[in-house]
Amino acid sequence: MDASWFEPVRAYCERGDAGFWAEPINALTNAAFLIAAGLAARRARGDGPVLALAAVAFVVGIGSFLFHTLANRWSMLADVIPIAVFIYGYFALAMARFFGLRPAAATALTLAFAALSFGLTPALDALSGRSVSGLTNGSVDYAPAILALLGVGLALLKRAPGTARSVLGTAGIFLVSLVFRTVDVASCASLPLGTHFLWHVLNAVVLYRLLIAATRFRA
Numbered sequence: 001m002d003a004s005w006f007e008p009v010r011a012y013c014e015r016g017d018a019g020f021w022a023e024p025i026n027a028l029t030n031a032a033f034l035i036a037a038g039l040a041a042r043r044a045r046g047d048g049p050v051l052a053l054a055a056v057a058f059v060v061g062i063g064s065f066l067f068h069t070l071a072n073r074w075s076m077l078a079d080v081i082p083i084a085v086f087i088y089g090y091f092a093l094a095m096a097r098f099f100g101l102r103p104a105a106a107t108a109l110t111l112a113f114a115a116l117s118f119g120l121t122p123a124l125d126a127l128s129g130r131s132v133s134g135l136t137n138g139s140v141d142y143a144p145a146i147l148a149l150l151g152v153g154l155a156l157l158k159r160a161p162g163t164a165r166s167v168l169g170t171a172g173i174f175l176v177s178l179v180f181r182t183v184d185v186a187s188c189a190s191l192p193l194g195t196h197f198l199w200h201v202l203n204a205v206v207l208y209r210l211l212i213a214a215t216r217f218r219a
Contacts, residue, residue: 004073005072005073005074006072006073007072009067011071011138012026012068013187013191013192013193013194013196014193014196014197020070021069022071023068023071025193026068027068027069029197030064030068030200031061032203032204033057033061033203033207034058034061034062036205036208037055037057037058038054039208040057040207040208040211040212040215041054041055043212044215047215049097050214052089053090053093053214056082056085056086056089057086057204057207057208057211059085062082063075063079063080063083064200066078067079086207087117088110090214091109091110091113091148093214094152095110097217098152098159098160098214099159113144113148117144120140120141120143121133121141124140136182137182137183137184137185138181139181139182142174142178146174146178149168149174153167153168160218162216163213163216163217170209170213174203174206177198177202177203177206180198180199180202181195181196183195
């Protein structure tokens, strides 16, 4: 592996050096993902797709722990890839389960959503002439996920109002968690611990609520 993959990455307030435990709170709060995954798996009761996504949520916690301890380029991929797998996997499940789409249609819409997600940040950068990702500490990359949650929730209001309210409430929690992720760097001077750990805790709640919504869904 190229040596550049091991170059240190400092992205959050809590990290003051390159040590393994330089971000203890950011690292340990990833246990919230493991707890969320375990609780969701227990409630899934043989629901294969939900169990698979619960496993992905567990890997999200492991990958994020690696990034907040090793803090280098390859561990950053271990952090972001499982998150992307969960987002697109859940979107596909929502299309099939919530709206009754056939696998081919659900897959096509998921691929379109992925294309939109990957293209949004470069498009915003080109329009603004500056790095929107840098200004938002990378949080802009999650904007499509919030929009998808809002869209799914609103579309379900008549079909399944209970699930719709749950998804919309989860979108609200996700938005709050994203605010904490965004302001982490800006808060360094007044709060050396930062706010990124709150993103972990609240985002674990988001994943759990989404998995439970899929488990409980009845059209």
